[in-house]
Amino acid sequence: MLVLLTAYGLLQLAASSVLPQYRKWPAMSTYKKDIDNHTSVADNIIDYILAGPAKGEVYRRLARMTDKFGPRLCGTETLEDAINYMVDEFTQDGLENVRKEAVTVPHWVRGNEKAQLISPRSKDIALLGLGKSIATPKEGITAEALVVRSFDELHARAGEAKGKIVVYNQVWESYGQSVQYRSAGAREAAKVGAVAALVRSAASLSIYSPHTGTLSYQNGIPKIPGACITVEDAELLWRMSQRGENITIYLYMEAETLPDVVSYNVIGEIKGNLFPDEVVLVSGHLDSWDVGQGAMDDGGGAFISWEALSVIHHLGLRPKRTLQVVLWTCEELGLYGGIEYFEKHQKEAQNMNIVMESDMGTFTPQGLQFTGSDEAMKIIQYLASTLLKRLNATDVDDGADLSDVNQWPSIGVPGGSIKVENSEYFYFHHTNGDTMTVQNPDVMDLCTAVWAVTAYALADMEYMLPANRTVTVN
Ligand SMILES: [Zn+2]
Structure with a gap:
């Protein structure tokens, strides 16, 4: 075994030696x-x-x-x-x-998907599920929302996240900055016990369009559904939460990954x-x-x-x-x-x-x-x-x-x-x-x-x- 490994190691070394071309x-x-x-x-x-x-x-x-x-x-x-x-x-x-x-x-495959604000008032929430996201359970997820402006705020309020839908209303500074919430928002929310993540779209201007993209999960961290919502709804939910209103959201997604x-x-x-x-x-x-x-x-x-x-x-x-x-x-x-x-x-x-x-x-x-x-x-x-x-x-x-x-x-x-x-x-x-x-x-x-x-x-x-x-x- 050791001999085989060594021979293999040498082979690998030879295969990977790189010569600059002058x-x-x-x-x-x-x-x-x-x-x-x-x-x-x-x-x-x-x-x-x-x-x-x-x-x-x-x-x-x-x-x-x-x-x-x-x-x-x-x-x-x-x-x-x-x-x-x-x-x-x-x-x-x-x-x-x-x-x-x-x-x-x-x-x-995206499948059907929808989201609704249940309280403090009833309203459809436009969304696009994020690529590679999993589905919600068949009956959907109905949960209270925790609305945050940043990962720092999420971590500071980690004790409030369990069983909730985390909504990210990150400020638009640049695409590179905003896209971190799209790719890592679901897994960071899962780490503190959330059941889904809704992310403000990475958009420099919005006329109520969700902007999709991919998320990435992490081994050892539960996979939870992730979707993007419009800038307008992210800001609405943020204002409601700042007034201390209790926000409940229904989320339904059929997304699946086929072979x-x-x-x-x-x-x-x-x-x-x-x-x-x-x-x-x-x-x-x-x-x-x-x-x-x-x-x-x-x-x-x-x-x-x-x-x-x-x-x-x-x-x-x-x-x-x-x-x-x-x-x-x-x-x-x-x-x-x-x-x-x-x-x-x-x-x-x-x-x-x-x-x-x-x-x-x-x-x-x-x-x-x-x-x-x-x-x-x-x-x-x-x-x-x-x-x-x-x-x-x-x-x-x-x-x-x-x-x-x-x-x-x-x-x-x-x-x-x-x-x-x-x-x-x-x-x-x-x-x-x-x-x-x-x-x-x-x-x-x-x-x-x-x-x-x-x-x-x-x-x-x-x-x-x-x-x-x-x-x-x-
Ligand atoms: Zn492109």
């Missing part, structure tokens, strides 16, 4: 000259999108898909139908190496003509929540990624290295598509020039966001200031929003995202309001232009971005 990178002036040489092709791409055959096309394509399928929740046949539709679209569009890569994904199913990432390419093994990846996720149409989150990001390759292909352009578009599956329930792709392809890191994703809306573009070395940052800044100037998209922020491709920088691969004026993103995010009505055809064209010019230039420049990409040696 390359000599050229001087900044070489990159700058190369970018300058792409000015006229960038203009051609921009003209083709803003005033040529592709004008309005990304919006029309996205509307056709989202109107046809509606919301595309992970685990559903609708998502798989949409995935197969995209395979056909990529193929008919002339992309190369169109394929699906399998991903095992969870299958959570895992197989889903797919969809991939299409334009093969590079000089370094076909080197890749520039652009992406967005095709799955969505089961409300709205998933037009903003993340139909827009997925479709500007496809449109970028489509435009380059229809212009007859073929860059030196390969352009790859990936439409991720099952982002919403936990980044399943992106994680599987990373597991499968991380050994190709030395050839991954940059991974890009758009998942913060396709609103008016302002530039790019970037994660990588200082030298690479300077190159991206120069690229934006030169090639994206016509699009008024010259800002480059440090720190990309990488969603499904967030693991790549940990092995040295640079990451990029599109910077957009997204102050309205959390009005619509994960709600029934996430529809084509949020999208603007002209603005989507601008996003496509930023995405296509950036991806094409990075795929066609003589050198990859400078980075210490690491290679796992087996």
Whole structure:
């Protein structure tokens, strides 16, 4: 046993030894000259999108898909139908190496759900159960509410929580701050003996829409149902509780988790003509929540990624290295598509020039966001200031929003995202309001232009971005 373990341990050590890949990178002036040489092709791409055959096309394509399928929740046949539709679209569009890569994904089903305020007065409470939540008992849960503003307040009032429905009315500071209540609210409430958790939606503005999302349970802590409610109702319940009124709520949820199913990432390419093994990846996720149409989150990001390759292909352009578009599956329930792709392809890191994703809306573009070395940052800044100037998209922020491709920088691969004026993103995010009505055809064209010019230039420049990409040696 000991011998076996040792041998296994050695094997593991060998499998996991990681070597940095050292390359000599050229001087900044070489990159700058190369970018300058792409000015006229960038203009051609921009003209083709803003005033040529592709004008309005990304919006029309996205509307056709989202109107046809509606919301595309992970685990559903609708998502798989949409995935197969995209395979056909990529193929008919002339992309190369169109394929699906399998991903095992969870299958959570919402079922019927409702909540009512029983006292101090009767009122329906709009809600959306949180992804991965369990159901209530068949007869529902009727319990007094404990309304708190924070985890600190919950812990301070832990003695009052037993047998109650905890309602979180956390203040909106940022998505990152608010989302902690969505993911951990149920388990923190369970730790102090609560029977369910209702969480104020992670929303920067509300017109009485609940915003869904996922929760996560913890081993050894009882699972209790979790749902989100509107900002308006969270504040109403808070005001009532502050007046010392006794609040009773009825909650009914049928949510269940069925066995895992197989889903797919969809991939299409334009093969590079000089370094076909080197890749520039652009992406967005095709799955969505089961409300709205998933037009903003993340139909827009997925479709500007496809449109970028489509435009380059229809212009007859073929860059030196390969352009790859990936439409991720099952982002919403936990980044399943992106994680599987990373597991499968991380050994190709030395050839991954940059991974890009758009998942913060396709609103008016302002530039790019970037994660990588200082030298690479300077190159991206120069690229934006030169090639994206016509699009008024010259800002480059440090720190990309990488969603499904967030693991790549940990092995040295640079990451990029599109910077957009997204102050309205959390009005619509994960709600029934996430529809084509949020999208603007002209603005989507601008996003496509930023995405296509950036991806094409990075795929066609003589050198990859400078980075210490690491290679796992087996
Ligand atoms: Zn998203």
